[in-house]
Amino acid sequence: MDEMDTRRRNPEESPGSPEIAGKQSPSGEEKQAAIKINELWKIYAANDIDLDVEDEDLIKSLDESEESVVAVRDVSLEVNPGEVFIIMGLSGSGKSTLIRCLLRLVEPSNGQVVINGYDVTAMNKKELTEFRRHQVAMVFQHYGLLPHKSVVENVAFGLKLQGVPKEERRKRAMEALKTVGLEKWANYYPTSLSGGMRQRVGIARALVVESPVLLMDEPFSGLDPLIRREMQDELVRLQEEMHKTIFFVTHDLDEAMRLGDRMAVMRSGSIVQIGKPAEIFANPADDYVARFVQDKRDGIRKADEQMEKFAQARAQSEKVVD
């Protein structure tokens, strides 16, 4: 694990990615954020526009236009190394777009993304490919498994893209499968697996490339509540060993509170509040966040009432026995 830590702080020493070493940001000397997002914008427009984010009139007109969507609006944040950082928001709030901007699956319109010292937004195609192969790994809500490859081949896919020899990648993929408890299913095809098992394969595929950063886009949202809980616990267990930097998108407050070291709440593209989950829960910054936590509070209140009733009933029954 120590090795991973040093790698994170000295990206130029990381194996297999010599081409991107030159892209170190000048701020690399001091204590470095694992993920740093500066004034990031993503605007979907029908026709290409010359974007000037300072131009408030233009932004306003884009907001009002039906042909364009401002999906990510001036987002700036920093994620510390080894931290589980949660992005929470309702669907359509731009959180999935934001996570895709981090490795430029979606091309940001404006702003800067720096991950472990690599300026992602300044990379050319080749550097970006190398970066995606070694520095980040992503887990998707839709799993994104390849139906024509067996489970073990799916897990080894990232290694295959890197050019790791067949024997070695199979060995490493089997180890990763063991970590998620699916080694018996190695030679099955993804279609014969349940949703929870498929997502375990997705996680194994992300772990096997040994990237310092893990991006998770609502990985457990499609699973039923019991399996979801189980997967969350498993992620916590894995993270205790791995200490990766995890950027985790969800719309589930429970999940955020259970997994997150810190979280940010997003609404229509903007960050409305950043802080520890408990802080946000206790002091919602505005109405939107308050409504978000309200349900959960109601739930807790009801549970408290139930407990109280139960306690009274028990006290009474004890009296009767006396």
Place this chain on the structure above:
Amino acid sequence: MFPSAWEYHIAPQINDAVRWLLQEYGAAFDKFSNGLLKLLLSIQGMLQFVPWWGYVLIIAVLSWVAVKKIVPVVVLSLMPVIIGVFGLWGLAVETLAIVITSVVLALVIGIPLGILMAEVKIFDMIFRPILDAMQTMPSFVYLIPAMMLFGLGKVPAIIATLIYAAPPVMRLTSLGIQLVPKPAQEAARAYGATRWQLLTEVRIPLAMPSILAGVNQTTMMALAMVVIASMIGARGLGQEVLLAINRIDVGRGFEAGLGIVIMAIVIDRITQGMAKKWDPQKRA
């Protein structure tokens, strides 16, 4: 009536152009023609070398691999016997040789072009209208340029068949690749797939069912065209049909027609069965 003063013909120019082509590049056309003929004859030689029961055996094995059911396998493998009983065996083998040659060429040309259409937008814009035109054009029309450049015989028949049969596999290859689900592609890109890796590891394998459906379609089209191509000297079963039409010999025409239908059914069932096996959704 249309005013006759407005009449204008481009036929002389076209004839001149063809004559010029033949004069200037006659040697090249001959060379190409000879090469193609050699390919055809070697394929035909191989096909003629196999005894009739060899075909029964081969069809039995292939259809077993494709369908895995006893009744279709027996029916399919006994079907060619009917062709033999009608005394059409030799002609059927000749037809098969032309079909195989032109299908192989159509696939060698069509699949890469289909991939190119899916990958590069400009190719799609260029080829789509051409393919539309090719498919709406009456098939007889293909005989004309083929005949002009290569004369009569089997070579122009192959060329015409190949041009007629290539569009389905091009179209279905391109369509199949374009319809590959986005999530799988997104995941591949997220793990650092280059464009080539994306194509070979994800897009083509997932488009395979569609590509194989295209192969099946192309084969069927070739079989239909090869009958028409008998008009320019392709021989084979088509010639038998043509003769029967000229002599108004209904019975003879029926026998030859049935022979072609049998070939079509056998080839269709086997290629379709193979295509289904490839579908990743059905693999357990």
